[in-house]
Amino acid sequence: MxxxxxxxxxxxxxxxxxxxxxxxxxxxxxxxxxxxxxxxxxxxxxxxxxxxxxMVEPALPVKYPRTPGHRPSPSDNPFNAWYWCCDIQSGKKGKLAGKTVGVKDSIAVAGVPMMNGSKILEGYTPEFDATVVTRILDEGGHIIGKTVCEDCCFSGSSFTCSTGPILNPHDETRSAGGSSAGSAALVAGNKVDLALGGDQGGSIRIPSSFCGIVGLKPTYGLVPYTGAGSIETTVDHLGPMARTVQDCALLLEVIAGLDGKRDPRQPRDLTVPEYTKLLDAGIAGKKIGLLDEGFHFCKEEDVKNVVQTAALKLAQAGATVGHVSVPEHLDGETLWFAICVLGGYDCMIKDSGVGSLRKGHYATSLHEATNRGFTTRPYDLPISMKLTAITGEYVSRMYGKKFYAKGQNLNMLLTEAYDKALEKYDVLILPTLPYKATKLPVEGSSTSDLFENAFTMLHNTAPFDISGHPALTINAGFSESLPVGMMIVGRHFDETTVLQVARAFEKLK
Structure with missing residues (x-):
């Protein structure tokens, strides 16, 4: 030969x-x-x-047989939230036996088309399973489809996906939130038991809040990101979405843990407790801090009132509820912009979704498909991504990585400020979002209106992506028939306490 x-x-x-x-x-x-x-x-x-x-590179394992599945028909696609339907099971009787699972379409499932919400990846089918997918199947989870996400996962609303807007189950004229929109809508609409989401600026918590479910952005590095499309390697998170705290904890228990040396985001000494066995320990004696600056961003007074009322109820479970100020929080989204938008441009567009300067596993076929898409059809990107591309390229040409680097340095001060508050309080509580689910944009909306719809809800979610703290949203109540999310933030790798507080609140509802 x-x-x-x-x-x-x-x-x-x-x-x-x-x-x-x-x-x-x-x-x-x-x-x-x-x-x-x-x-x-x-x-x-x-x-x-x-x-x-x-040479032959090491491949991520594909342990269980499956068929490619099919694109859903409109009649079988509630809320326009499924990208692809499939039927993948391991036959094992593990922790997730009997549970149906939706997988965000930024996460690879071998043999099933993957679009990441974008025409950029149209036609790509990965040959590997992301580590979280393998873990779900190992524990008997039944994967029934890929859930629609925003185009390149870069919007907090649910209108940029190339397959059309995802509708909120509580009001189909409103946004389901982004970018894990399909996961949230299908869980909230009782079409799937559990779902995986990704979170770089709030993309688990935003749609979970808008749709009224439980969504957890874990501590950075707790859940391996191996086999998922990256936005910026220092803010990449995968996490669980569910209707109950119990199910959220269960899915976290399954997907968390060290992935060998494949994911450099993870600490080498990582251990994972059995969260489900610790959930009902109670929160008597716990100290809850209402983060004053988090309420500062509320654009709707009812959101502030619903969250404050909900948080104060935790005193009924034996916790002490007080107020805490972290002034640095007010600049958190600004620092996130430097890191996730400027850095994300380098990682997503210039590096074709792979990132660089890290050891570990690279999804090379995903990189090649993304690079091909960005090379041949960048004009198909939505306006939210065009904004990111033009902004990122301009700043890069004029100033290099100055603002990215300074943002990362300042992020250490922000992280320390949260850590200091969490020395006094077991968790911090604040509104997940500054407002309830907004109306989806209609035909003829101005570009400025589209920007407003896509990016103005990140004030409280984005800072914890760059600081890496675990942050869970749970429905605090309803106003005008729409859910209002309450965010519970904990110490690094202390998901146990965050989940316990959420569970205590769930019992009080």
Missing amino acids: SGLYHSPAVKNPTREELAKISDDLGLKCHPEEIDAILGHFIKGTSKALQRIND
């Missing part, structure tokens, strides 16, 4: 192509230097890349 012709992995550049790159980079290489660089590429670089191309 070695004598047979096969297409090279890399096309060698021409002198003219290298000269143009030199000019673009301002290097001003002389013709002799270009010739030498070309020779080095042909003799060294090209051979090295060909060798890497020919």
Whole structure:
């Protein structure tokens, strides 16, 4: 076989192509230097890349058989929330036996089409299961479909997905929240028992709040991100969404834990308690801190009142409820912008959803498909992503990574401020969102209105993505027939206390 012709992995550049790159980079290489660089590429670089191309990389396991499934018909697609229907089971009688599960379409399921809400990935089918998918199947979970998410997961509303808007089960004229919109709508609408979401700026908690379910963004690194599409590697989270705290804890128990050396987001000494066995320990003697700055952002007075009333009820379960101020919280979303929007542009668009400067497993087929999509059809991106791309490229050209780097440095101060408050209080409580579910935009909406709809609800959710603290939203009550979310934030890797407080509130409702 070695004598047979096969297409090279890399096309060698021409002198003219290298000269143009030199000019673009301002290097001003002389013709002799270009010739030498070309020779080095042909003799060294090209051979090295060909060798890497020919080698077999380690693959994520696909342990259980399945069929590709099918695209749902409109009549079988409540709330327009399913992207793809499937029927994948392991036959095992584990912790999730009898539970149906929806998987956000930013998370790979082998043999099932994956679109990440975007035409950029249209036609891509992964050949691997994300680690969280394998863990669900290992414990007997029944995966029945991929849930619709926002285009590239970059919107807090539910109107940017290329397959159409996802509708809120409480009022189908309103947003289901984003970006894990389909997961929240299907759980809230009793179409699936459990769902996986992803959260980089609030994308588990926003739709969970709008739809009135329980959604948990775990501590950064608790749940492996292996096999999911990345927005920015320092804020990537996967987590559970469910109708009850019990089921939320159960799914977390299954998906959390160290993934070998595949995910560098995870600490090496990570251990996972059995959350479900600790849920009902009670919260007598616990100290609850109402985060004053979190209430500052409320744009609707009823949201503030519902959350305050709900939090005060925890005193009935034996907790002490007081107020705490963390002034740094007011700048949390600003720092998130520098990290997640500017950094996300590099990771999502320039690095085609892979990120860089990290060890661990890379989903190379997902990278290739994303790169191909961004190269051939970037015009198909929604206005929310075009905003991110243009902003990110401009700042990058003018200032490099200055603001990203400074944002990461300032984030250490923000994280320390939360940690200091959590030395005094066991959890912090604040409204998940500044308002209830908004009306979906209608045809003819201005671009400014679309931006408003997509990005103005992140004040309280985004800061905990960059700080990495666990943050759970639970329905605090209703106003005008719409759910209002209450967010419970805990110490790093203390999901147990967060879940216990949520469970105590659930019992009081």
